[in-house]
Amino acid sequence: MEDSTRPGAATLVRIGLVALVALWILGPSMLRSALPIWLVFLVAVGLEVQFLVGALRAGPQEPPDRRPQQVDLERYGFEPEEELGEDDDLDDDRDDLDDLEVTAEARPFLLPVRRFVLGLGLIAALVLTIWLVDNRTGWDSLDRPTRGEAAARFSAEASRIAGKEVSIYCDESRDYVGAVQHADGVAIVGGDRAYLTPERCYDLYRLAFRDEVTWSRTARALTVLAHEAWHLRGIGDEGTAECYALQSGVELGRRLGLSQGTAERMMRQQLAENALRGAGTAEYVVSPECRDGGRLDLDASRTSFP
Ligand SMILES: [Zn+2]
Numbered sequence: 001m002e003d004s005t006r007p008g009a010a011t012l013v014r015i016g017l018v019a020l021v022a023l024w025i026l027g028p029s030m031l032r033s034a035l036p037i038w039l040v041f042l043v044a045v046g047l048e049v050q051f052l053v054g055a056l057r058a059g060p061q062e063p064p065d066r067r068p069q070q071v072d073l074e075r076y077g078f079e080p081e082e083e084l085g086e087d088d089d090l091d092d093d094r095d096d097l098d099d100l101e102v103t104a105e106a107r108p109f110l111l112p113v114r115r116f117v118l119g120l121g122l123i124a125a126l127v128l129t130i131w132l133v134d135n136r137t138g139w140d141s142l143d144r145p146t147r148g149e150a151a152a153r154f155s156a157e158a159s160r161i162a163g164k165e166v167s168i169y170c171d172e173s174r175d176y177v178g179a180v181q182h183a184d185g186v187a188i189v190g191g192d193r194a195y196l197t198p199e200r201c202y203d204l205y206r207l208a209f210r211d212e213v214t215w216s217r218t219a220r221a222l223t224v225l226a227h228e229a230w231h232l233r234g235i236g237d238e239g240t241a242e243c244y245a246l247q248s249g250v251e252l253g254r255r256l257g258l259s260q261g262t263a264e265r266m267m268r269q270q271l272a273e274n275a276l277r278g279a280g281t282a283e284y285v286v287s288p289e290c291r292d293g294g295r296l297d298l299d300a301s302r303t304s305f306p
Helices: 007-026 029-034 037-058 070-076 080-084 088-106 110-136 144-162 198-210 215-233 238-255 260-277
Strands: 167-170 185-187 193-196
Touching (some): 007 029, 007 037, 144 215, 185 215, 198 215, 215 260
Parallel strands (some): 167 193
Antiparallel strands (some): 185 193
């Protein structure tokens, strides 16, 4: 039977954690917004504590199946210690065993505690890595005038969609976004200000100021800005706001630097993804009327949709 306090389980957890953090940093932005990484670290710390407690409870006992059994010694008739020296893997294994044995007998708490400290050190290093990545890249890495210029541009574009003067704020303190029902932005219906997450603002900034496009992220950021703008215009229904946003997103994308064809393809993909995403967030699903010639078609004269 596998004992969870053995180093094998802890090692697997740590490898998994490193892989997850790497994926979180380098992977799709959907993972970033969907997976609260701090919760992952909390679970990791919890597991380390569990390993420590388990190891301390188990005490200085040896895993019995790893020792050469008396019956084996009798059967093979030699001291395995001498024979094992020729095999590197087994040699390492034996060294670990000796280490465990000596440490365990002399100071039974030292080895589990050392492993625990090592685990915590790894978690701390990963936390630091994410903190550095967050600070050196993204919206927070831009200087204040640049962020102001970008927010002014977003506000101007949102004002065109809302049909009135509105302000877009990139919520650096995250006071608004994330706490309310929207994951990416929030606006009061019919109001004059909306808040976007720094991630969405940064994707919009990259498009508008650097001509940098990351396909699905750029598409999502355009949709979110347009979606909040429609809320400001007075559309309260989420599905309707999203459907209108996908249509406004084409012109918005074009104005921020995309070609007409690229902007249309992006919004068409967003519409297709909407159906997939909808399962968890029912109020976001656009209605069947969100189609060319449908009730929610803003421009009946155009034959492509969105
Ligand atoms: Zn909304």
